[in-house]
Amino acid sequence: MTGAAAGLVDRVRGVQLSGLATVAMLVVAVAVNSALQPNFWDSYALTSNFATFVPLVAIAVGQTIVVLSGGLDLSLGAQVTLASVVAVQVVDGSLDRFPLAVAAALGVGLACGALNGLVVALLRLQPIVATFATSFVFSGLALVVLPTPGGSVPFEITTAYRDSVLGVPVALLLIVALALVWLVLRRHRVLRHVYAVGGDADAAYASLVPVARTRVWAYVLGGLFAALSALAILANTGSGDPFVGNELTLASVAAVVIGGTALAGGRGGAGGSVLGAIVLALVTNIIFFADVPTDYRQLVNGAVIILALALAGIPALQKRRPSA
Amino acid sequence: MSTPVVDTPRRGLTAWRPGPVALAGTVAVALVIAGEIVSPGFAGYGQLVNLMRVAAFLGVIAIGQTIVIIAGGGGVDLSVGKVATFSAIIGSRVMAGDDANIVPAVALALLVAAAIGLVNGLGVTLLRIPPFVMTLGMIGVVQGLILAYTGGQAEGRAAPALTSLVNGRVILDLPGLLFLWLLLGLLAVWLLRRTTFGWSLFAVGANRTAAELTGVRVNRTLILAYVLSATFAGLAGILLLGYTESVFLDLADQYMLPSVAAVVIGGTLLAGGIGGYAGTAVGAIVLTVLQGLLTTLDIGGAWRTVVNGVVLLVLLSLYGRQRRLRS
Incomplete structure (x- = not known):
C-alpha cells in the first residue's frame, strides 16, 4: 500500500515537474525569439505569429485526447489535409458557403475519427499501426479531392482571422477558445473515462467503464480537433494544399510530449500541449530569424523535435528501471 | 502500448487456416492470374521478371523491417525509405560514375545508414521513445540531412560496374539484381535462424522480461536490430541507384509503407517474437504484383495510396489483432 502511495506521489510530482519544465521552455523560447525578431512584440508580428500557432495548437489538443486514452493517432495530419481540401472545395471562394464548409470539415473529422476508433476499439488493432494505415487512406483521398x-x-x-479585437489578435482568442473547449470537455464524463482507460484499461473495464466506446470517442474528438486545425490552416493560407498536414502529425506528438502528457496514456492534459505547440512553433520562428541557412532549416527543426521527444525519456533514464 | 504481448495460439482457427507464407503465395499467384485475365500479357515471362525486379528493392528494404518488427515492443522502422534515399544520394555523389570509387562510396553510404540506425536504436532503448515516433521523427532529420548535403540538387552518377551488376542479365535472362536479392535473403534467414543475435532477437520479441532474466542483452540486441535495419535500407538504396543510375531527392521514400505491409503479409507478428524473412519476401512480391495490377487497371497514384492503406488495414485485422479485455 505504501508502495502504491509513494508511486502516486512520484507520479504527481512528475506531472508538476514537467509542467514547470514546459513553462520554462516557453519562457526561454519567447526570450530567444524576441531577442532575434526585433519587432516580436509589435501587434502585427504578434498577430501573424498567433495566426500560425492555431493549427498546431488545435491538432495538439486532439492528439492529447487520443494519447490520454492510451492510443496514438498517426493519421491526424492526414485528417487535417483531407478536412482542409474538402472544406476548400465546398467553400469555393464564397462566403455564403462557409458554414457549409465548416460543417463539411467537421464531418470529415468525425468520419475519420470514427473509422480510427472503430478500427482500434472493435477490430482491436494496435493504435499506432492502425492509424498509420488509415493515414494513407486519408492522404490518398485528399489527393483525389484536390490533386494539386x-x-x-x-x-x-x-x-x-488576422484581425484583432480590442488589440487582442483573433488567433489568440481562438487559442483561448480551444483551451476553454478542453476545460469543458475535461469536466465531462467522456474525458474522465478517457483518463481511466488510458491509465489502466483492465481496471477501467472491471469498473464498468465502457472501454471500447470511450476509445472511439477519443479518436472522434481527435478527428474533430483535426478539422478545426484544418479550418485554421485554410483561414491562414487562403487556399488548399493536398500535402499541408504531412508535417503536423509528428509535431502534434512532440507538442504533447513537451506539454508533459505521458505517451503511455492516462496522465497529463491539453493545457500543457497548448504550451508545447506554441514552443514548437516558436522554435520554427527562431530557426528562421536566427539566419540558419535554408538548406539546414529542416535538419535543425527535425533535430529539435527528436530532442523534444527525448525529453519524455529523461525521467526514465534517471530511474533506470529494467527496460520496458 | 509497449508491453510485449504474447499471442496465445488460437485453437480451432489455426487448425484449418493455412500458414501465412502459403496464404501470401496463393494470393500472389491469384493476383497474377487476375492480371492475366484483365490484361493479357500481364503474366508473360518478361513482365514477371520485371515485377520481380521491382519487388527486389522492396524485399531488401523489408529485411531490416522484418528484423526490427520481430524485436517486438512496437518495434518498427519508418525511416527505411528515407535512409535508402539518402544512401543512394551519398553513393551517387561519391561514385560520380567512376568504378574506382565504388568501394568508398558504398562504404560511406552504409556507414551513414548504420549511424542513423544507431541513433534510432539509442532513442528507442535508452530514451524509450516509442519506435514509431522515433523513426517518424528520424524521417524529418534525414530529410534535413539530405537537404543540407545536397543543397536541394542531387548530383553524381552510378558507377558502370554497379549498374551492370544490378541490371546485367546473368542466366535465363534474369537480371543480377534477383541473384543479389536471393543472396541477401539467404543472409537474412541465416542471421535470424542460425546466429546468437537471431535467437536473442526472437527471445526479446517474444517476452522482453523473460529474455532479460535469462541473460539476453536486450538493449544491445535492439540497438543492433535498428542498425541492421538502416544498413539493409542503405544497401537497397545502393541497389536502387544501380538500377536508376542517377538519383532524385525522394528516390526510395515510397517504400516506407510497403516495407511494413510486406512484413505483415509474410506473417511476422507486429507484436514481435514470431515470423521470418521467407514470408516477408513473398509479401514483397504480393505487394508488387498488386501495384502492377493497379497500374494495369489504370488506377491513379492517389487511389493506389488509398488501396495500399486499406490492404494494410485488412491484413492487420487478419493477423494483428490484440487480445480481448474480457479474456
Whole structure:
C-alpha cells in the first residue's frame, strides 16, 4: 500500500515537474525569439505569429485526447489535409458557403475519427499501426479531392482571422477558445473515462467503464480537433494544399510530449500541449530569424523535435528501471 | 502500448487456416492470374521478371523491417525509405560514375545508414521513445540531412560496374539484381535462424522480461536490430541507384509503407517474437504484383495510396489483432 502511495506521489510530482519544465521552455523560447525578431512584440508580428500557432495548437489538443486514452493517432495530419481540401472545395471562394464548409470539415473529422476508433476499439488493432494505415487512406483521398494545390477561401475569412479585437489578435482568442473547449470537455464524463482507460484499461473495464466506446470517442474528438486545425490552416493560407498536414502529425506528438502528457496514456492534459505547440512553433520562428541557412532549416527543426521527444525519456533514464 | 504481448495460439482457427507464407503465395499467384485475365500479357515471362525486379528493392528494404518488427515492443522502422534515399544520394555523389570509387562510396553510404540506425536504436532503448515516433521523427532529420548535403540538387552518377551488376542479365535472362536479392535473403534467414543475435532477437520479441532474466542483452540486441535495419535500407538504396543510375531527392521514400505491409503479409507478428524473412519476401512480391495490377487497371497514384492503406488495414485485422479485455 505504501508502495502504491509513494508511486502516486512520484507520479504527481512528475506531472508538476514537467509542467514547470514546459513553462520554462516557453519562457526561454519567447526570450530567444524576441531577442532575434526585433519587432516580436509589435501587434502585427504578434498577430501573424498567433495566426500560425492555431493549427498546431488545435491538432495538439486532439492528439492529447487520443494519447490520454492510451492510443496514438498517426493519421491526424492526414485528417487535417483531407478536412482542409474538402472544406476548400465546398467553400469555393464564397462566403455564403462557409458554414457549409465548416460543417463539411467537421464531418470529415468525425468520419475519420470514427473509422480510427472503430478500427482500434472493435477490430482491436494496435493504435499506432492502425492509424498509420488509415493515414494513407486519408492522404490518398485528399489527393483525389484536390490533386494539386488550389481553391480559394473568401477574403472576409482570411481578413477576420488576422484581425484583432480590442488589440487582442483573433488567433489568440481562438487559442483561448480551444483551451476553454478542453476545460469543458475535461469536466465531462467522456474525458474522465478517457483518463481511466488510458491509465489502466483492465481496471477501467472491471469498473464498468465502457472501454471500447470511450476509445472511439477519443479518436472522434481527435478527428474533430483535426478539422478545426484544418479550418485554421485554410483561414491562414487562403487556399488548399493536398500535402499541408504531412508535417503536423509528428509535431502534434512532440507538442504533447513537451506539454508533459505521458505517451503511455492516462496522465497529463491539453493545457500543457497548448504550451508545447506554441514552443514548437516558436522554435520554427527562431530557426528562421536566427539566419540558419535554408538548406539546414529542416535538419535543425527535425533535430529539435527528436530532442523534444527525448525529453519524455529523461525521467526514465534517471530511474533506470529494467527496460520496458 | 509497449508491453510485449504474447499471442496465445488460437485453437480451432489455426487448425484449418493455412500458414501465412502459403496464404501470401496463393494470393500472389491469384493476383497474377487476375492480371492475366484483365490484361493479357500481364503474366508473360518478361513482365514477371520485371515485377520481380521491382519487388527486389522492396524485399531488401523489408529485411531490416522484418528484423526490427520481430524485436517486438512496437518495434518498427519508418525511416527505411528515407535512409535508402539518402544512401543512394551519398553513393551517387561519391561514385560520380567512376568504378574506382565504388568501394568508398558504398562504404560511406552504409556507414551513414548504420549511424542513423544507431541513433534510432539509442532513442528507442535508452530514451524509450516509442519506435514509431522515433523513426517518424528520424524521417524529418534525414530529410534535413539530405537537404543540407545536397543543397536541394542531387548530383553524381552510378558507377558502370554497379549498374551492370544490378541490371546485367546473368542466366535465363534474369537480371543480377534477383541473384543479389536471393543472396541477401539467404543472409537474412541465416542471421535470424542460425546466429546468437537471431535467437536473442526472437527471445526479446517474444517476452522482453523473460529474455532479460535469462541473460539476453536486450538493449544491445535492439540497438543492433535498428542498425541492421538502416544498413539493409542503405544497401537497397545502393541497389536502387544501380538500377536508376542517377538519383532524385525522394528516390526510395515510397517504400516506407510497403516495407511494413510486406512484413505483415509474410506473417511476422507486429507484436514481435514470431515470423521470418521467407514470408516477408513473398509479401514483397504480393505487394508488387498488386501495384502492377493497379497500374494495369489504370488506377491513379492517389487511389493506389488509398488501396495500399486499406490492404494494410485488412491484413492487420487478419493477423494483428490484440487480445480481448474480457479474456
